[in-house]
Amino acid sequence: MDVVNQLQRQFIDYSASLHREGFLDDQFTQLQKLQDDNSPDFVVEVASLFFEDCEKLINNMARALEQQQGVDFKQVDASVHQLKGSSSSIGAMRVKDVCIAFRSFCEAQNREG
């Protein structure tokens, strides 16, 4: 039971620090509350879905940005836009904020940015 308590404390501390450092926002807290006996693995499952989606989108962006002939910023922007939507839905605040900044680079056609 001691180990369980210890792990629980670690988890709470880690969650708190992620919130403090701006990685997660209130939306994530709301999602954690949706987890109950009917859906005990809800947070893990949704986070996994999010990471899968992230990987696809980031690969799309990388491919578009690597184009030697000229970057299709519209394509990059579309992926960033989708990432902004899903990261805000899951409460990944810092990812969402990066997306917002990223989009202004796309508008300015700034590849270095």
Added chain:
Amino acid sequence: RKRQLLTEIVLRNRLTALVVDADTTCRVLEQLLLRSYGVQTQGVDNGRDAVTLIASGVKFNLIIIDMILPILNGLEATRQIRDMGVHCKMLGVTACSGESERQAFLAAGVDVFIEKPLDPEHLVPILRELDG
């Protein structure tokens, strides 16, 4: 205050909703959020399937629809659904945040424009209204 909102109402499966979003994370989250209030939900990932489903006669109290969708986009899907004479509450829930996007979505026929994420603060009053 926010903690209260999540458990403020339970609708006991009286309401039904359709979630139209191409992004799996968003669609799953929005459906789960609705279900936590006792709303029965269906989800589709493109505009054409949404229109087809509604055209087949399935009734929903609420439609949550994103703006950017494959095959048929959210604006056009919304227009087509309204043109069918469907008057249910439609929420445009999108990552788009500009005033012109907002106007365009409202003009297409959504009742409310909500910038993602869809959260209880926006949803609960709407569910209350639908529940009567």
